[in-house]
Amino acid sequence: MAKILLEHVTKRFGELIAVNDVTLEVHDGEFVALLGPSGCGKTTTLRLIAGLEVPNAGRIQIGEREVTHLPPRERDVAMVFQDYALYPHMTLLDNIGYPLKVRGVGRREMVGRVTEVAQKLQIGDLLQRRPAQVSGGQQQRASVARALVHQAQVFLFDEPLSNLDAKLRLEARAFLKHLQREVGVTAVYVTHDQAEAMALADRIVVMNYGKIMQIGDPLQVYSRPANTFVASFMGNPPMNLLPCRVDLAAGKIIFDDDYMLDIAAHRERWSAAISNGPQFTLGIRPEHISISPTQLPGTIPSQVYAVQPLGGEWLVVTQVGRELVSVRLFQDEAPPLAETVWLRFDLARTFLYGSDGELLQ
Amino acid sequence: MREYESHLSKAFIIVFSLVCVAFFSVPLLWLLTAPFTPKTTLAVEIPANPTLENFRRVFDNSFAIRALFRNNLIIAGGAMLMVSTVATLASYGLSRTRLPGKNTLVYVLMLFSSVVGGTAAMVPLFLLAHNLHLIDTHLGVILVLTGGLLPAAIFMMRDFVESIPRSYEEAAIVYGASPLRIFCDIAFPLIRPGVAVVAIWTFVNAWGAFLIPVVMLRNPKNMPASVALYSFYSEAGTPIHTLVAAYAFLYGIPVLVLYLLVNWRFGFRFFGGIKS
Numbered sequence: 001m002a003k004i005l006l007e008h009v010t011k012r013f014g015e016l017i018a019v020n021d022v023t024l025e026v027h028d029g030e031f032v033a034l035l036g037p038s039g040c041g042k043t044t045t046l047r048l049i050a051g052l053e054v055p056n057a058g059r060i061q062i063g064e065r066e067v068t069h070l071p072p073r074e075r076d077v078a079m080v081f082q083d084y085a086l087y088p089h090m091t092l093l094d095n096i097g098y099p100l101k102v103r104g105v106g107r108r109e110m111v112g113r114v115t116e117v118a119q120k121l122q123i124g125d126l127l128q129r130r131p132a133q134v135s136g137g138q139q140q141r142a143s144v145a146r147a148l149v150h151q152a153q154v155f156l157f158d159e160p161l162s163n164l165d166a167k168l169r170l171e172a173r174a175f176l177k178h179l180q181r182e183v184g185v186t187a188v189y190v191t192h193d194q195a196e197a198m199a200l201a202d203r204i205v206v207m208n209y210g211k212i213m214q215i216g217d218p219l220q221v222y223s224r225p226a227n228t229f230v231a232s233f234m235g236n237p238p239m240n241l242l243p244c245r246v247d248l249a250a251g252k253i254i255f256d257d258d259y260m261l262d263i264a265a266h267r268e269r270w271s272a273a274i275s276n277g278p279q280f281t282l283g284i285r286p287e288h289i290s291i292s293p294t295q296l297p298g299t300i301p302s303q304v305y306a307v308q309p310l311g312g313e314w315l316v317v318t319q320v321g322r323e324l325v326s327v328r329l330f331q332d333e334a335p336p337l338a339e340t341v342w343l344r345f346d347l348a349r350t351f352l353y354g355s356d357g358e359l360l361q
Numbered sequence: 362m363r364e365y366e367s368h369l370s371k372a373f374i375i376v377f378s379l380v381c382v383a384f385f386s387v388p389l390l391w392l393l394t395a396p397f398t399p400k401t402t403l404a405v406e407i408p409a410n411p412t413l414e415n416f417r418r419v420f421d422n423s424f425a426i427r428a429l430f431r432n433n434l435i436i437a438g439g440a441m442l443m444v445s446t447v448a449t450l451a452s453y454g455l456s457r458t459r460l461p462g463k464n465t466l467v468y469v470l471m472l473f474s475s476v477v478g479g480t481a482a483m484v485p486l487f488l489l490a491h492n493l494h495l496i497d498t499h500l501g502v503i504l505v506l507t508g509g510l511l512p513a514a515i516f517m518m519r520d521f522v523e524s525i526p527r528s529y530e531e532a533a534i535v536y537g538a539s540p541l542r543i544f545c546d547i548a549f550p551l552i553r554p555g556v557a558v559v560a561i562w563t564f565v566n567a568w569g570a571f572l573i574p575v576v577m578l579r580n581p582k583n584m585p586a587s588v589a590l591y592s593f594y595s596e597a598g599t600p601i602h603t604l605v606a607a608y609a610f611l612y613g614i615p616v617l618v619l620y621l622l623v624n625w626r627f628g629f630r631f632f633g634g635i636k637s
Contacts, residue, residue, distance in 0.1 A: 050531075050535055051535075052531055052534065052535070071534075072534050072535045072537075073534065073535070073536070073537035073538075077535060078535065078536070079531075079532065079535045081528040081531070081532055082528070083526060083528050085526065085528035085529050085531065085532035087529060087546075087547055087551075088551070089550045089551060098533070098536060098538075098546075099536035099537065102533070102536055102537045102538045102542065103537060146532075146536070150536055
């Protein structure tokens with residue numbers, strides 16, 4: 001068990017800066033997810049921790065040791081790969097036992113330890129089979145078993161569930177979370193699936209263009225995105241982001257010239273951060289908007305664009321001026337389908353982002 | 362009308378194919394029948410009273426037998442070992458290092474190999490071998506053959522090596538395996554079919570080599586079968602068909618056996634559509 005520390009780590013591939021000045025601490029026994037779109041540098045960050053890549057700048061520490069320039073085998077890490085990296089010419093027994101074989105553990109002890117771990121992961125009776133003869137989920141478990149047998153201080157997961165179908169993925173997700181709690185190992189988990197990151201991690205690190213966009217616990221990252229990127233990446237559907245102007249004196253947020261929200265009651269919350277600026281972005285989650293079939297004070301009119309039933313909830317996409325606004329309604333009956341509906345924004349749960357995309361306040 | 366034309370073109374294709382098949386198969390048929398005929402011409406005929414007399418006379422020619430069963434085995438076997446070992450290691454190294462311009466390197470090597478193995482480089486190669494005291498040694502022949510075959514062999518092996526996912530080796534690296542260990546435990550078992558393909562390809566090429574041995578070797582005792590074939594020519598310089606056929610028959614057997622063996626053991630699985 002050990003903490004992981006990255007300080008100002010940068011990795012370039014030619015012109016491309018894959019990881020840009022990343023500083024991150026993963027606490028002992030913590031499960032951290034690196035989340036971001038493809039090409040955001042999350043996998044490179046993981047490979048830097050594993051030692052499969054060497055940073056151009058910065059330092060990496062595992063436990064109390066600096067490992068920046070140490071080869072992978074001296075870092076005491078175990079890794080689960082996206083394609084599982086099980087060797088097709090070996091049985092599961094030899095695959096799982098490979099770290100022990102490399103370390104020179106005797107065959108008999110190896111078989112004993114592999115059997116023990118495999119039984120715990122419910123693949124004990126498949127040990128004589130080759131990877132091609134077991135299912136994807138079982139391959140995934142074998143790959144995890146190999147990491148467990150290695151008894152490393154740090155577990156690294158590189159999108160381990162993305163090759164599984166949807167149902168198996170949910171199963172494996174629960175299994176991984178349970179396992180990590182039980183073993184209590186420090187884990188870094190790379191994924192592009194925000195639901196997976198939310199479900200598994202103690203903390204989420206959202207990355208884009210090689211930079212960390214936000215670090216926080218899942219609910220924090222979800223409910224208070226630090227910038228428009230995180231706001232648009234987290235949540236399904238993601239947060240509504242509406243370009244707007246703010247007129248503090250009148251106490252109004254104006255978008256598309258015609259649509260205004262009265263923020264007089266919330267003026268203090270925003271006044272500190274903004275002057276009467278030209279361009280802001282208003283962010284609000286679809287579940288924090290309510291729909292009224294008639295005009296009420298504090299509502300804005302909108303055209304219904306599409307209504308999607310999601311089972312127990314409804315996703316109503318409406319058009320406000322040129323912008324589409326998603327509204328999520330938790331109800332069984334169908335929402336009003338009139339052409340024009342009125343939206344009420346829960347102003348306490350709106351966020352204002354500056355022209356640089358950063359959260360104001 | 363159209364149907365009639367399509368039948369006609371189909372018939373034409375069939376006739377054309379049959380002519381091609383005949384063109385290539387008749388010499389092979391001749392090779393199968395001629396050795397067992399007491400007195401043969403260049404016509405393919407099933408022998409009326411088959412005989413093994415031709416083979417007896419071939420085995421009486423100790424020079425030719427030595428060429429076939431000793432010199433040829435040494436040369437082809439040596440080249441096979443050398444090329445498959447070096448090509449395997451080289452292609453693995455080329456594939457797994459970040460070497461700028463490595464593709465260019467392989468193509469340039471390919472280009473040069475057609476020179477090294479060919480007639481154009483015979484004089485410099487002869488001089489080189491002479492200075493290294495490799496004239497009239499099997500080692501010299503093996504080295505020159507290896508030089509000529511290696512680039513194409515590396516080119517072939519590369520496809521096999523590239524087909525191994527990087528993650529296999531990365532997993533092994535993370536779990537502490539050394540490069541040599543990774544090669545032996547993981548890479549080699551996975552590219553074994555490729556090694557077999559390269560090995561047999563080399564063997565066949567070296568087995569049939571004529572120009573390089575005839576230039577590089579002096580002592581008739583060291584000559585391979587391709588040269589020894591000429592000992593079945595009469596003093597007037599005309600081939601004795603029965604003996605040439607019998608010797609060629611024997612000459613062809615090892616290649617056939619090797620092919621069947623590899624095919625049975627690995628199957629000829631070609632990656633990337635390269636069938637050299």
